[in-house]
Amino acid sequence: MNKDLISYSMQLAMLKKLLVRKLISEEEYIKVKKGLMKDYKIVSDITA
DSSP states (O other), X not given: OHHHHHHHHHHHHHXXXXXXXXXXXXXXXXXXXXXXXXXXXXXXOTTO
């Protein structure tokens, strides 16, 4: 579980960098983030 959480966190951080650098839109960010949450079975988003 810890490795999954670390992997999820790293992917989320990279995704956020893409958003901040305006390489993806807010809609793309949300769509990919929801997909990551589903893949890693993350049920709550405490960063919102």
